[in-house]
Amino acid sequence: MDKVDRKILTFISKAFPVxxxxxxxxxxSVGIGEYEAFKRVKxxxxxxIIRRIxxxxxxxxxxxxxxxxxxQIPEDMIDRYASVVNSFPEVTHNYVRxxxxxxxxxxxxxxxRRCNEIISEISKRLGVKILDLPASRVFKTDVHFRL
Amino acid sequence: MKLDKTDQxxxxxxxxxxxxxxxxxxxxxxxxxxxxxxxxxxxxxLKDKGIIRxxxxxxxxxxxxxxxxxxxxxxxxxxxxxxxxxxxxxxDNISHCYERHGLDDYNLFTMIHxxxxxxxxxxxxxxxxxxxxxxxxVYWTKRELKKTSMQYIKEED
Numbered sequence: 427m428d429k430v431d432r433k434i435l436t437f438i439s440k441a442f443p444v445x446x447x448x449x450x451x452x453x454x455s456v457g458i459g460e461y462e463a464f465k466r467v468k469x470x471x472x473x474x475i476i477r478r479i480x481x482x483x484x485x486x487x488x489x490x491x492x493x494x495x496x497x498q499i500p501e502d503m504i505d506r507y508a509s510v511v512n513s514f515p516e517v518t519h520n521y522v523r524x525x526x527x528x529x530x531x532x533x534x535x536x537x538x539r540r541c542n543e544i545i546s547e548i549s550k551r552l553g554v555k556i557l558d559l560p561a562s563r564v565f566k567t568d569v570h571f572r573l
Numbered sequence: 574m575k576l577d578k579t580d581q582x583x584x585x586x587x588x589x590x591x592x593x594x595x596x597x598x599x600x601x602x603x604x605x606x607x608x609x610x611x612x613x614x615x616x617x618x619l620k621d622k623g624i625i626r627x628x629x630x631x632x633x634x635x636x637x638x639x640x641x642x643x644x645x646x647x648x649x650x651x652x653x654x655x656x657x658x659x660x661x662x663x664x665d666n667i668s669h670c671y672e673r674h675g676l677d678d679y680n681l682f683t684m685i686h687x688x689x690x691x692x693x694x695x696x697x698x699x700x701x702x703x704x705x706x707x708x709x710x711v712y713w714t715k716r717e718l719k720k721t722s723m724q725y726i727k728e729e730d
Contacts, residue, residue: 438630444616446596446609464595467630471593477631479597481587481616483725487624488576488584490725494673494682508718520719523644523712530644530712534723559682563672566662567626 427475430456434466435475442479485534486564491541492534496527496557503552504529510551514544527557580624582607583615585726587625631722640688641713645697646679648708657681657704666696679710 433456443451453463470476485492499507504522511517511531520531535541549556576584582605592600602609619625649657654672661683662670669684687693690713701707 435630435632439632440629441627442591442629444598444613444620444628446598446613448597449595461595468593475633477633477720478589478722479591479630480589480722481584481619481625481628483584483588483723484623484626485723485725487622488725494671496676504718512719515724517719518721518723520717521714522716522718523714525710525712529718531719557675559673559675561671561673561682563658565658565670565672566667567669567671 427470430458431466431470434463435470438467438476438479490534490536491538491560492532493541493545493558493560495531495533495545496559497529497531497552497554498527499529499552499554507552511548514548516540516544576624579615580619581726583612583619584624586612587616587628588722588725640686641690641693642684642686643693643697643714644712645683645685645700646676646710646712647681647683647704648678649681649704649706651680654680660703661700664696664700666693667700 434452437452437455442448445451447460449464449467450460452467453460456463458466467476467479471479497507507529508520511520514533516533516535517531518534520529522529533541533544535544545556545558586601586605591597594600596609598613599609602612605612607615616625616628620628647657647661658670658672658681661667661681666686667683668686669682671682672680673682674680685693685696687696697709697711701709
């Protein structure tokens with residue numbers, strides 16, 4: 427990955443142009459040709475550096491609910507924990523972290539009932555107590571970085 | 574907010590991965606009854622309404638050495654919660670800031686990113702000096718077990 431790739435990534439990770447010829451816009455912003463911009467982005471996608479290009483939807487705006495869950499899992503049970511928790515499509519993020527609790531996952535679902543159902547199902551299958559921490563206010567939810 | 578049939582169709586198209594074509598919105602539109610200009614207009618409309626938060630490339634940070642990140646939770650007096658949240662949200666290396674309840678008395682949850690651990694620690698120190706209090710806990714991210722995007726609209730919907 428070179429400097430131009432990084433410039434492109436910085437640009438399109440903030441906003442990918444929603445227009446008929448987006449690669450012309452990207453090209454102009456980094457000073458290359460349209461086709462080269464297209465080829466570079468395609469390569470970055472094929473290499474897996476870009477996971478996806480698309481919209482991020484605000485679940486709350488369409489009536490969905492989300493929550494963050496924390497749970498303490500012994501090190502030798504983490505693989506089993508991951509296979510149970512990750513099997514739910516409503517679980518979008520799942521991380522092992524330092525401190526207690528050491529495992530954290532997010533649930534996004536159609537309504538609160540389904541959310542509770544998922545949490546209690548996971549709790550039952552793993553025999554653990556889960557901390558359910560829905561956000562009462564969202565102040566910032568945006569990721570863009572200089573790359 | 575109630576979504577009509579067209580909105581649902583648009584969301585279904587844009588929640589996935591944009592086609593790898595030079596004119597990707599033309600390609601997307603051709604999968605539907607819409608023309609590209611209408612599709613683009615509708616996407617921008619949903620963005621104005623806040624239903625679409627952003628349209629962007631999602632980069633795998635660990636693949637390009639974005640280094641370290643941590644969830645840092647803060648215990649903030651109620652009367653200072655809003656101000657503190659706004660101050661933290663304005664910091665570049667803080668990507669998320671939510672009020673949550675249920676983890677002891679930690680009520681403000683942030684995600685802090687940096688090139689390495691030291692970089693993240695610097696941001697934490699900056700936040701502390703900015704806020705003037707320091708009851709917080711740091712949860713370093715050690716392993717990613719899952720990271721996906723939600724498919725809100727399914728085929729059968």
